[in-house]
Amino acid sequence: MSNGFDFDRVIERRNTDSLKWHKYEGRDVIPLWVADMDFQAPQAILEALHRRVEHGVFGYAVPPEELTQVLVERMAEKYRWVIKPSWIVWLPGVVSALNVVCRAFGDDGDEVLTFRPIYPPFLSAPPLSRRSVKTIPLGRKGGSYVMDADRFEQEITARSRILLLCNPHNPVGRRFERRELERIAEVCLAHDIILCSDEIHCDLVLDGGPHTPAATLGPEISARTITLMAPSKTFNIPGLSCSFAIIENPDLRRRFNKTHSGIVPWINALGYAACLAAYRDCEPWRQALIDYLRGNEQLAYRFINEEIPGLAMDHVQATYLAWIDTRPLGLANPERFFELGGVGLSDGKDFLAEGFVRLNFGCPRATLLVGLERIKHAVANLRTT
Numbered sequence: 001m002s003n004g005f006d007f008d009r010v011i012e013r014r015n016t017d018s019l020k021w022h023k024y025e026g027r028d029v030i031p032l033w034v035a036d037m038d039f040q041a042p043q044a045i046l047e048a049l050h051r052r053v054e055h056g057v058f059g060y061a062v063p064p065e066e067l068t069q070v071l072v073e074r075m076a077e078k079y080r081w082v083i084k085p086s087w088i089v090w091l092p093g094v095v096s097a098l099n100v101v102c103r104a105f106g107d108d109g110d111e112v113l114t115f116r117p118i119y120p121p122f123l124s125a126p127p128l129s130r131r132s133v134k135t136i137p138l139g140r141k142g143g144s145y146v147m148d149a150d151r152f153e154q155e156i157t158a159r160s161r162i163l164l165l166c167n168p169h170n171p172v173g174r175r176f177e178r179r180e181l182e183r184i185a186e187v188c189l190a191h192d193i194i195l196c197s198d199e200i201h202c203d204l205v206l207d208g209g210p211h212t213p214a215a216t217l218g219p220e221i222s223a224r225t226i227t228l229m230a231p232s233k234t235f236n237i238p239g240l241s242c243s244f245a246i247i248e249n250p251d252l253r254r255r256f257n258k259t260h261s262g263i264v265p266w267i268n269a270l271g272y273a274a275c276l277a278a279y280r281d282c283e284p285w286r287q288a289l290i291d292y293l294r295g296n297e298q299l300a301y302r303f304i305n306e307e308i309p310g311l312a313m314d315h316v317q318a319t320y321l322a323w324i325d326t327r328p329l330g331l332a333n334p335e336r337f338f339e340l341g342g343v344g345l346s347d348g349k350d351f352l353a354e355g356f357v358r359l360n361f362g363c364p365r366a367t368l369l370v371g372l373e374r375i376k377h378a379v380a381n382l383r384t385t
């Protein structure tokens with residue numbers, strides 16, 4: 001039990017049409033890959049959904065007024081970010097929004113930049129919109145990943161239009177500091193780059209530091225920023241498809257809306273109900289979740305770095321995703337290797353980082369421990385064969 005919430009409870013997810021668990025149906029593989037957690041959503045969300053289902057009429061929905069209010073207050077309280085209701089654009093998914101952004105701004109053949117390694121939809125969205133993608137490697141400084149603003153600036157050409165930023169960062173787990181973001185924002189301003197800041201993991205900060213929304217750095221950068229957020233990762237409701245963009249600049253907003261109109265569907269009634277309950281009623285649950293995830297992060301960090309020679313990970317500042325370097329083991333196919341060892345991980349090559357794997361520790365500690373033991377066992381066998 002963590003502050004009255006039971007994150008240790010193991011819930012059977014096999015045969016529940018779960019993407020995460022279905023992948024290994026019929027096989028003894030613990031899925032620690034795609035980013036959803038094995039916890040039940042908070043009770044207040046379950047009750048809100050029950051109430052909505054009891055009503056029994058599922059027509060087209062509009063955003064509840066209270067939700068807009070809650071969101072405006074949330075941004076003010078958490079980030080001293082004063083937003084207007086009109087800046088909010090509701091969307092069924094952040095990946096949709098990444099694609100809409102790529103399509104809305106610039107012309108065919110223009111460039112979209114992003115830092116790598118990166119969550120794969122950042123790489124697929126530009127070409128799907130006939131844009132090219134240019135990736136800039138994250139650097140290493142003081143034992144952690146950093147954005148190199150000089151390198152970003154050097155890579156900008158006359159065709160560069162958009163920077164897709166991921167903060168907190170999937171997969172490396174960084175919560176970028178204000179000064180790092182300021183340097184990136186300066187470069188965007190100097191070169192007329194639109195900043196699309198995916199902040200879906202902003203409520204999953206584990207290291208106690210602040211999350212800084214890029215749009216809060218100043219009015220000039222706010223005027224060229226599209227911020228993407230959602231309750232989906234934090235409250236474990238990604239299957240309910242409710243997320244939002246915050247776009248201050250009315251021209252950018254108009255272009256964005258025009259591009260998705262008629263293609264991207266509206267939010268459904270259950271998504272709104274869950275989102276409202278999440279943001280209005282579930283802060284104690286979120287705090288307890290953060291405590292629990294911190295414990296899992298510490299376990300994974302110690303286990304990977306101390307008990308498994310050949311593997312290494314950094315501390316995770318935010319997200320429930322550990323980014324593990326397997327390169328010293330020289331594995332030809334790390335994903336397959338660990339699957340054969342009974343653990344399903346995400347393959348680094350999909351994030352443009354061969355030799356890395358991503359481990360999702362958003363699960364009961366007992367499940368994580370079995371997963372880590374299996375990883376240890378697989379690596380130990382490699383050494384003895």
Ligand SMILES: Cc1ncc(COP(=O)(O)O)c(C=O)c1O
Nearest residue numbers: 035093094095096119170200243
């Ligand atoms: C950075 C990032 N953006 C977007 C998503 C997915 O968002 P959605 O399910 O709303 O499309 C994820 C899911 O893991 C993510 O990590």
